[in-house]
Amino acid sequence: MSPIRVLIVDDEEPARSRLRELLEDCRAELPHSVAGEAANGVEGLRMVTASGAQVVLVDIHMPEMSGIEFARHLQVLERPPAVIFVTAHDQYAVEAFEVNALDYLTKPVRSARLLAALRKAASGARLERGVLEGIDPAPRRHFSVAERGRVTLVRVSDVIYLRAELKYVTLRTHDREHLVEESLSQIEQEFGGVFVRIHRNCLVARRLIRGFERGTETEGDAGWSVRLEGLDERLPVSRRQWAQVKALAGQG
Amino acid sequence: MGFFVHTKVQSIRQNHLPDALPDFRNLGVISRILLSVNVLALLVALARSREVGEFAARATEIAGSLEPVLLVVVLVLYAGSTLLERLAYLHGLLAVFAIVVAATAALFPLQSLLGGSGSWRELAWSLICAALGTGIVAWYFHLRNRAFSPAISEARLQALQARIRPHFLFNCLNAVLSLIRKDPKRAEGALEDLAELFRTVMADNRRLIALSDELSLCRQYLNLEQLRLGERLRVDWRLDPTADQALVPPMVLQPLVENAVYHGIEPGIAPGLIEVRIERRKDRLWLQLSNPYHADYQHRQGNHMALANIRERLQLHFDVEASLNTRIAGGRYEIDIAMPYRTSL
Numbered sequence: 318m319s320p321i322r323v324l325i326v327d328d329e330e331p332a333r334s335r336l337r338e339l340l341e342d343c344r345a346e347l348p349h350s351v352a353g354e355a356a357n358g359v360e361g362l363r364m365v366t367a368s369g370a371q372v373v374l375v376d377i378h379m380p381e382m383s384g385i386e387f388a389r390h391l392q393v394l395e396r397p398p399a400v401i402f403v404t405a406h407d408q409y410a411v412e413a414f415e416v417n418a419l420d421y422l423t424k425p426v427r428s429a430r431l432l433a434a435l436r437k438a439a440s441g442a443r444l445e446r447g448v449l450e451g452i453d454p455a456p457r458r459h460f461s462v463a464e465r466g467r468v469t470l471v472r473v474s475d476v477i478y479l480r481a482e483l484k485y486v487t488l489r490t491h492d493r494e495h496l497v498e499e500s501l502s503q504i505e506q507e508f509g510g511v512f513v514r515i516h517r518n519c520l521v522a523r524r525l526i527r528g529f530e531r532g533t534e535t536e537g538d539a540g541w542s543v544r545l546e547g548l549d550e551r552l553p554v555s556r557r558q559w560a561q562v563k564a565l566a567g568q569g
Numbered sequence: 570m571g572f573f574v575h576t577k578v579q580s581i582r583q584n585h586l587p588d589a590l591p592d593f594r595n596l597g598v599i600s601r602i603l604l605s606v607n608v609l610a611l612l613v614a615l616a617r618s619r620e621v622g623e624f625a626a627r628a629t630e631i632a633g634s635l636e637p638v639l640l641v642v643v644l645v646l647y648a649g650s651t652l653l654e655r656l657a658y659l660h661g662l663l664a665v666f667a668i669v670v671a672a673t674a675a676l677f678p679l680q681s682l683l684g685g686s687g688s689w690r691e692l693a694w695s696l697i698c699a700a701l702g703t704g705i706v707a708w709y710f711h712l713r714n715r716a717f718s719p720a721i722s723e724a725r726l727q728a729l730q731a732r733i734r735p736h737f738l739f740n741c742l743n744a745v746l747s748l749i750r751k752d753p754k755r756a757e758g759a760l761e762d763l764a765e766l767f768r769t770v771m772a773d774n775r776r777l778i779a780l781s782d783e784l785s786l787c788r789q790y791l792n793l794e795q796l797r798l799g800e801r802l803r804v805d806w807r808l809d810p811t812a813d814q815a816l817v818p819p820m821v822l823q824p825l826v827e828n829a830v831y832h833g834i835e836p837g838i839a840p841g842l843i844e845v846r847i848e849r850r851k852d853r854l855w856l857q858l859s860n861p862y863h864a865d866y867q868h869r870q871g872n873h874m875a876l877a878n879i880r881e882r883l884q885l886h887f888d889v890e891a892s893l894n895t896r897i898a899g900g901r902y903e904i905d906i907a908m909p910y911r912t913s914l
Contacts, residue, residue, distance in 0.1 A: 319735075328742070328838075329744070329797045329798065330797075330799060331744040331747035331748065331796060332740070332747065332797065334751075335743055335745045335746055337748035338747070338750060347729050356838075357838055378736075378835070379836050380835060380836045380838050383807050405735075405736050405739040405740040405743065406734070406735040406736040406738075406739050407736075423739070424739050424740060424742075424743040424745050425739065425743040426743075458865075472671055488897050513844070518768070
């Protein structure tokens with residue numbers, strides 16, 4: 318068996334260096350190599366494919382992107398690495414891990430526990446996508462897209478609108494479009510008031526709504542379309558959503 | 570920490586605070602004296618009037634002789650409070666009685682000017698009323714002290730539980746472990762800081778301590794946080810050396826500094842600044858603390874518990890003379906605490 322490649326993601330340098338030491342200690346029993354180190358989730362996702370990591374040790378409690386969100390984004394990859402969560406003290410997360418039989422380590426980490434977790438990860442235990450969403454109900458800060466075998470992140474705040482088309486959802490930002498494998502209603506629910514549904518198949522960023530224009534009456538549409546900042550295109554508002562959209566936009 | 574808290578519960582319940590005179594310089598105490606004496610006077614007026622119309626006349630009559638005495642007594646107590654505090658409770662109580670009796674007797678001639686008869690009988694009556702009134706007010710403060718002493722213990726208990734997040738302890742131990750092989754000297758220093766921090770947290774926190782002690786506690790805490798957060802944690806101290814000896818409730822700043830790190834520094838990738846400002850203006854002491862505000866991270870728990878706890882302890886120690894305010898301005902979260910500047914109990 319070739320050595321396992323391990324990626325360490327933690328925002329605190331001493332915590333990373335401690336994990337390195339512990340990995341060193343159990344190298345004799347389980348051959349592995351450290352594929353890289355990242356100080357936050359965004360950096361970690363950038364490194365994960367290039368480093369060829371098979372196992373990621375990730376701290377839960379990090380700025381910018383929690384360890385749970387990091388793990389969720391990993392799941393867009395075709396063959397995501399195994400994830401071992403590390404936490405100092407997060408009662409809520411620990412209980413959720415226990416319930417879902419996910420592997421986690423508590424800080425300070427013991428080398429025996431690390432070894433056991435690595436063995437289990439190497440044996441190919443995989444995460445269920447739905448499980449992670451349940452553990453961290455806080456909205457994500459990014460959408461993730463698998464592109465050429467890598468994870469591309471799109472900041473939620475960069476999204477202008479999302480439109481459902483057949484199997485995928487098209488996610489429109491200022492400079493380009495992405496396809497994500499999610500459902501509009503789930504996104505609507507997760508992000509609360511950030512996106513407003515203007516049509517059965519379309520959500521728009523509420524803070525970008527700049528006004529409404531009266532267009533030609535077409536079947537099913539109210540004859541109104543919405544003007545969004547940073548977008549030349551006008552998006553039609555359905556008759557069903559019109560009253561709600563107008564009210565929401567009015568609140569600013 | 571659960572273990573320590575548990576063993577301390579019993580010892581706290583057994584110890585009541587010893588009886589003590591109230592702090593006569595405290596606005597809350599002064600207003601309580603004024604209010605309770607006047608309520609008593611109104612009750613006496615009510616008891617002595619046979620019909621409704623008589624009540625107003627009786628009340629005015631009593632107020633005329635009472636208010637000057639009350640005013641003088643309150644002023645003398647205010648001026649003499651430092652001396653009174655040094656006496657044992659019973660001696661202090663006797664001294665207060667003596668002051669009340671002396672003031673009543675000294676101001677008695679004034680009563681005859683205001684239309685009293687000035688007879689010996691009236692003097693005796695006034696003295697008896699004054700002594701009785703003092704007794705009732707003293708009894709009220711005694712009861713109040715009783716009622717609040719478990720509260721002080723309880724507040725301290727909460728302090729023990731709310732202080733020092735487990736999150737901090739485990740991260741800190743982890744950081745120290747990372748130092749042991751590479752830099753044993755620094756690991757030693759860090760463990761010493763940690764021990765000191767816990768010694769203070771577990772100490773009897775009912776008595777006021779010098780501000781300089783509280784500040785060094787904050788420094789030890791921040792040293793430990795610096796260990797794991799490195800460059801991300803920046804602290805700007807603006808201290809007032811004339812305020813070092815001020816007496817403050819123990820753990821009045823450290824939990825707030827801990828909050829500042831937890832809510833203001835940890836959620837950011839870029840370095841963040843915590844500002845601590847101490848200022849003494851005449852007989853007031855101002856403590857100001859600010860940290861970066863991360864609107865997205867407000868779901869992190871724990872902030873309000875520490876604030877409520879500190880607010881409660883400030884109130885127990887200083888009554889209405891202390892205040893704690895928070896606000897969000899210019900992307901920063903700010904806390905202002907004002908309390909009386911005291912250097913002796």
